[in-house]
Amino acid sequence: MRDDVSQMKWWGWGDEDIEFDASDKPFLMPFISRELGLSEEDEQVVKPVSIEEVKLPEQVRNQGFLDYARGALRDDQVKTSDKERLVHSYGKSFRDLWRVRRGIVSSCPDCVIYPESEDDVCALMKGATEHDAVLVPFGGGSNIAGCLENREARNRMVVSLDMKRMDRVLEVDKESCVARIQAGSRGPVMEEQLEAQGFTLGHFPDSFEFSTVGGWVATRSAGMQSDKYGKIEDMVLSVRMVTPSGLLVTRTVPKSSNGIDVNHICIGSEGILGVITEVSLQVHRLPEKKEFYGYLFPDFESGVKAMRQCVDEDCMPTVARLNDPGKTALSFSFKSVQPFFKNLMGKAVKKYLSLVKGFDMEKVCLMIMAVEGDRRTFSRVRSRVNSIYRKHGAFRLGSSPGRAFQKSKYDFPYLRDFAMDRGVVCDVSETSTVWSNLLPLYYSTIESIQEAIVATGVAPFAGCHISHCYHTGSSLYFTFACMENGSGDIDQYLAIKKAAQDSFIRGGGTLSHHHAVGFEHAPWLEKDISATGVRAVRAIKDGLDPGGVMNPGKILPDDRLAADWGLNGEEVESLEGTES
Numbered sequence: 073m074r075d076d077v078s079q080m081k082w083w084g085w086g087d088e089d090i091e092f093d094a095s096d097k098p099f100l101m102p103f104i105s106r107e108l109g110l111s112e113e114d115e116q117v118v119k120p121v122s123i124e125e126v127k128l129p130e131q132v133r134n135q136g137f138l139d140y141a142r143g144a145l146r147d148d149q150v151k152t153s154d155k156e157r158l159v160h161s162y163g164k165s166f167r168d169l170w171r172v173r174r175g176i177v178s179s180c181p182d183c184v185i186y187p188e189s190e191d192d193v194c195a196l197m198k199g200a201t202e203h204d205a206v207l208v209p210f211g212g213g214s215n216i217a218g219c220l221e222n223r224e225a226r227n228r229m230v231v232s233l234d235m236k237r238m239d240r241v242l243e244v245d246k247e248s249c250v251a252r253i254q255a256g257s258r259g260p261v262m263e264e265q266l267e268a269q270g271f272t273l274g275h276f277p278d279s280f281e282f283s284t285v286g287g288w289v290a291t292r293s294a295g296m297q298s299d300k301y302g303k304i305e306d307m308v309l310s311v312r313m314v315t316p317s318g319l320l321v322t323r324t325v326p327k328s329s330n331g332i333d334v335n336h337i338c339i340g341s342e343g344i345l346g347v348i349t350e351v352s353l354q355v356h357r358l359p360e361k362k363e364f365y366g367y368l369f370p371d372f373e374s375g376v377k378a379m380r381q382c383v384d385e386d387c388m389p390t391v392a393r394l395n396d397p398g399k400t401a402l403s404f405s406f407k408s409v410q411p412f413f414k415n416l417m418g419k420a421v422k423k424y425l426s427l428v429k430g431f432d433m434e435k436v437c438l439m440i441m442a443v444e445g446d447r448r449t450f451s452r453v454r455s456r457v458n459s460i461y462r463k464h465g466a467f468r469l470g471s472s473p474g475r476a477f478q479k480s481k482y483d484f485p486y487l488r489d490f491a492m493d494r495g496v497v498c499d500v501s502e503t504s505t506v507w508s509n510l511l512p513l514y515y516s517t518i519e520s521i522q523e524a525i526v527a528t529g530v531a532p533f534a535g536c537h538i539s540h541c542y543h544t545g546s547s548l549y550f551t552f553a554c555m556e557n558g559s560g561d562i563d564q565y566l567a568i569k570k571a572a573q574d575s576f577i578r579g580g581g582t583l584s585h586h587h588a589v590g591f592e593h594a595p596w597l598e599k600d601i602s603a604t605g606v607r608a609v610r611a612i613k614d615g616l617d618p619g620g621v622m623n624p625g626k627i628l629p630d631d632r633l634a635a636d637w638g639l640n641g642e643e644v645e646s647l648e649g650t651e652s
Contacts, residue, residue, distance in 0.1 A: 077186070077236040080213055080282055082159045083120040083173050084489040092486035096408045103405035107533045108496065108555050117493045120173035127175065128154055128161075132182045134229035137203035141185060141231075144195040149237075151184040160184050160232040161222070163215035164485070165592060166499040166569075169492060170562055179222040181208065181232035188237045190349040193314045196233065197347070200621050201316050205229045208623045209343040211236070211287030212258060214279040216500070217590030219291065219342050223625030233347060235286055241265040244355065250309060250324060251355045255286025255348045271355040274301035277586075281482050286348040292340040294547070294586035296481070298540045300390040300444070303586065304339070307353045311338040315346030315616045324352045337612060342588055343623035345616045362444035363454075364391070364474025367466040368425065369437045372396045373511065376538070376546075378439075378464040380507055383541050387456045391442035391539075393477075396514070398535025399551060400438040406480065406487075425467060439466065440477045491553065497565050498553035501572035503581035506545040514548055517575040524571035525554045528564045540585065547585045566638035594629040 081088040094100050104110050131152070141150050161180035162168035171177070187193045200207050206225045210232045213220065222230045235256030242252040244266070251271065253262060259280035266272055275295040277283060287293070288304045289311070301307065310324040311334075322335050338348060369375040375394040382388045395403055425431040439461070443454045458468065491498050505513050518534050525532035533553040540547040550572060557564050573596050576583055583589070583596040598606050610628055 077234070077239075079159045080164075082123065082155075082161075084169060084492075085164055085485040086282070090486070092483070092490040094490060097406060099405040099407055103401065104491070104494075104496070107401075107531070108553060109531045110494065110496075110555065115494055118495065119493060121175040123155065123158065125175050126154075126158060126172075126177055128157055128177055128180055131157075132225075132227060132229045134182075134203055134205050137199055137205040137229055137231070138183070140199040140203060141183075141196060144199065145185070145187075145192060149186045149188065149192070151186070152182070156184040157181055157232075160210055160213065160220070160234065163213060163218065163220045163590075165216040165218060166488070166492075166497070166565055167218070167562060167592065168216075168221070169488075170565065173492065179225075179230075181222060181230045183229070184210075184232045184234055186234050186237045190238075190312065190314065190319075193233070193347050193349055194319065196231070197314050197316060197621070200231065201619055203229075204619070205231055205621070206624060207347065207621055208232050209286065209290070209347050210234045211256065211284035211290075212279065212282040214283045215287070215291065215588065215590060216592075217291075217584065217588045218592040219588055219590035219623075219626055221591060221625075223591060225624060235284060235347075235349075238349065239284075242350070244269045244271060246270075249355050249357070250352055252324075252350060252352050253285050254350055255284065255289070257285045259283060266355060267358065270358055272358055273307065273353060273355050275304060275307065278482065278485065285351055285353075289339055289348055289351055290342050291588035292586060294540050296393065296539055297390050297442075299388040299392055301356065303540070305336065308335055308339055308351060309354060310352040311335055311348060312350040313338045313341075313346040313348045316619060316621045317616050320346065320616075340588070342590060342626050344613055344626050344628075345622060347622075359444035359450075360446045361450045362390070362442060363450075363471060364440065364442045364478050365454075365471055366469035366473025366477075367439040367441065367461050368431070368469060369394070369439060369461075370429075370431050370465045371435045372437050372514070374464045374466070375437045375439055376510060378461050378466065379538065379541055379546065381460050381464070382457060383543060385456065385460070387453050387460075388541060389441040389453065389457055390444045391440065392541065393440045393537055393539040395438045395440075396518075396536045397435050397437060398518075398533065399537045400436060400535075402533075402535055402551070403438055406483075407476070421469075429467060431467075438473070440474055442474065442478075495556045496553055497556055497568070498551070499565065499569065500549060500551050500587075501569065501576070502547060502549040502585045502587060503576040503583070504540070504542075504545060504547045504585040505579070505581040509580050510546055510548070513576070513579040513581050516579050517548070517550060517572060517581075520571045520575040521550065521552045521568060524568045525552065528554070528559075528567060529557045530554045548581070549585075563638065570638075589627045591626055594627060597627065597629050 157180045161177050206228050238254040238256035239261050240254050244251045274297050276297055277293050277295045294303045310322040313320045443450055488498055521534040522532040536548055536550045538546050577596050577599045583593050583600045
């Protein structure tokens with residue numbers, strides 16, 4: 073018998089006993105006040121409602137399925153308490169947190185089950201099919217696209233399958249550099265097991281501490297070291313997935329020519345086709361040396377050109393995160409209290425850059441980069457990247473900013489809870505596009521987000537960073553924030569989010585580079601992959617899950633979902649009427 077796995081707090085990010093602490097960040101609140109117009113009255117902390125104030129929807133009890141599940145599993149694997157149901161209700165999008173912080177829980181699972189083996193999952197799939205229950209796979213609960221919310225169940229019992237008890241690295245083929253890993257393995261748990269054998273997956277998304285291997289595969293996740301290791305789909309060799317139509321298994325080989333790639337039917341499936349139970353992934357031997365560094369570019373365009381040249385010369389660092397001026401200012405506001413002499417040195421550098429180098433300090437862009445590998449590779453890549461960055465006007469800040477980033481790289485999600493406590497609307501939207509379109513899409517989206525925020529009657533903040541580069545293009549990761557405008561509803565946020573997504577589609581980007589479709593991005597899917605593409609996805613769904621057992625109401629768009637998301641009739645029509 074296993075102890076219960078730990079869960080994130082039901083109302084925000086991270087463990088329940090950890091909250092964001094701004095006491096050692098003297099620049100943060102002045103930055104927020106300056107950018108957003110935060111007043112002293114706004115600084116009053118408004119915490120989420122207590123768990124006792126949250127009224128959950130009435131449980132749908134499918135006694136036939138419950139009896140079946142309890143007969144197939146142990147009692148401690150089947151949970152029906154309100155706390156379990158609440159924790160598994162939503163993911164961690166702004167929309168999710170806005171609602172749950174106010175006690176608005178319009179849907180949630182009727183029970184939570186913790187499978188401990190693929191046999192458990194197979195049994196539960198059989199029971200759900202026979203007794204007409206709905207299954208929603210649950211990893212770490214970190215999704216920000218609405219992949220987890222109970223939708224379109226039509227009064228059927230909804231079961232959240234929490235996979236975190238299936239958390240083992242089953243095997244490492246050291247000669248082939250392949251690891252078999254259970255889908256419920258959280259990032260730190262998995263890496264600890266791999267590192268004990270001298271390996272790493274090299275996949276470190278911002279959600280690394282809480283997200284799971286199965287979640288990464290199901291949502292096409294990207295980690296901050298993707299420039300070296302690729303996105304998760306580049307790492308997958310084979311998959312085991314339990315579907316309502318049977319167990320889907322692919323063979324662990326480097327490449328094949330077996331028609332349509334079944335692995336890629338599973339990758340990005342977001343739980344609508346089945347439950348991923350095990351994945352074989354390419355892993356890498358631990359590097360001998362790894363260091364982080366910071367640079368300042370005179371402007372965003374110079375940084376983009378430097379990244380492009382690194383791609384062309386096949387010398388991309390392991391990490392290359394270029395912040396635009398907005399994100400650079402936010403990053404600097406995140407600094408801890410500095411010792412006197414270090415603070416003095418920082419002021420001297422700023423004066424030198426301004427007076428001697430001619431940098432406009434309002435336009436400078438922070439680059440955080442990391443290099444790793446054996447000592448020879450490390451020295452070669454670091455030297456060449458440094459030369460390229462200097463060619464494009466960068467000033468090297470040394471290792472201190474890199475170390476600060478490394479220390480706090482998983483802290484930004486906690487900042488959102490801190491901001492929401494003070495009435496701040498804040499979220500992210502990300503896309504990707506080809507190099508020739510990168511800067512036009514960047515500028516048009518920044519403008520669209522700022523205009524949308526101003527239209528709600530408050531001051532805007534919008535910033536962007538690039539952190540995933542390819543031969544043909546790159547990602548753009550936008551962060552936006554503003555104060556609540558006093559409307560008391562979610563419409564303000566929806567208008568801003570819509571402006572970002574509209575800009576992506578209008579400007580030639582994709583609706584999501586690595587945050588999945590879920591429910592929140594579904595209204596734009598047809599514009600991204602065409603009506604025929606949507607029909608293809610629907611056909612796969614109907615073929616593998618004819619009874620609609622798996623995670624209904626996700627990925628596939630329809631008018632009802634768009635309207636429920638917050639789009640009015642005219643806006644839905646405009647989405648449909650634009651040429652694909």
